[in-house]
Amino acid sequence: MSNSHLFMSAGWVTAPLNNGIGRYSGQLQRVVIKFCKTHGCSRGVREFVESNLIDFSRQNPGVAVYVKPRRHRAPTITAEYCNGERGYMHVSNMSRDEVYKWLSHQTTQSGREFCRYRKFWRTETPSIQGVWSPHTFRDPRLNLAEFPMVSTAPKDWFRFC
């Protein structure tokens, strides 16, 4: 047995608040962008704030965006979700496009803790036509049969050999 399950928990597919039934609601509530005004590693974030930030917040009206200049600190993005979880990400030395990509990636999350999915499918109604049992599709003539019976092989039996 491996020990991988000690660090990465396994889980099932779930969606918060029955998301998608009726309508879709974005789960990202708040984004805090921290960066330095002078350091080179914040350059991509600064360019993003200057040119793309307004567009980003217009495209995502449900997300509150906070921008915090921090002197001589590495740039980070903190995302807070409806379920209270936070995603934290270092964006040092990233270009403007990369910052935009990772920020939009945060908007599509549900904020759930990472896990290894056991199945890629989740249902509340596992069976509609009924659960299989040994009696399903059973020949009713077998109910009155007496064993042993003389069994006749299929006519094309040689094909299976």
Add this chain to the structure above:
Amino acid sequence: MSALQRVTQWQTFARTWHLFDARWQNPFECSSLIAKHLQGRHKPIYHPLNDCGDMVVAINTRHIALASDEWIKRVYFHHTGYPGGATWTLAWELHDKDPTMILKKAVYSAIKNNLQRRTTMQRLFLYPDDKIPDDILANITNQIRSPRPVPTPLPDPASEEFQSFPRIAPFPEDYVLK
């Protein structure tokens, strides 16, 4: 869990007793068929972690049919563990000693080697002829169809059936029947 769900669970995982007639069957062909039923691989609910294997009762193992000259060419190897303890037994010798052993070994080798192998084999019952104990016969509810047809032997020439069979022409009177 409601009473209905509990009964549904019982019903789905109930073990079925299958009968298999090994008369005139090649044991190495039908071993995979028997192993499939023993492990429950014929069920749509099959999963290696759920215990859904069935019971199989194989009869007439004395009357199995091996292909071509396998009775004298197939060799079963056994080693006692001591120096000089190796033995090689021909198939016909083994069949003389225990008429169920060839089919049993064939099914055993058809099951993948894992911890479930010996448990799975315990669900297999082998009988050299068609005499089954009554308590086991009472459980049987299904029969696995034999893959090969059983050849019909010619009737006894002295029997009524042979005599009354329509002939194209009678034998000449001076013809000597052997």
Add this chain to the structure above:
Amino acid sequence: MLAGLMRNVLQRRTAFLPTLTKCLPASQPTSRLSQSSHIALQQEVLPTDDEIRHVTSSTIQKVNDLVAQGNEGRLFAVIHVAGKQFKVTAEDLILIEGYWPPSNGDEINMEKVMLVGGVDFTLVGRPLLPPGLVRVKATVIEKSLSHTKPVFYKKPRKQYRRLNFYRAHLTMLRINEITITGDINNPPSVVQVERPPL
């Protein structure tokens, strides 16, 4: 009602299968010719073509009536998405692994439906059901990355080993509704297919 009908059809069809007859006691003479044999051979009556056609058309009509009255109940479907098949019913969640362009909030119509079933009937595609017969609607609710998967490969005795890591794209879909929108066994004579955008 309909299930019972289908069961009748199934029983009729099993008459084609090779049958198992009862074993004869060894003491009885096996006479193939004697008419007064104790073996009561069951005569198999095969349905004529007209009968088969009648059963088929009336079954299809019953399913059509069921759908028209809205009594089909909860439906399930087998859909083919991004190279994998999922058996889904309304309000199911499925995950699609790998790059898949739709983004959050998109409502999608699943075009490749392989099978649709209700309590009383099942429509099986060969391999797909005709377009427009079934509507399976889904909403994209999450796009994320999987956990980090290690990829390790090595060639023995060649001092060659690599350890790579990757995270796959995951798209979570919510199945919203499954409805039968067309007539069964009544495909349109002309099918209009939209050219995908270049």
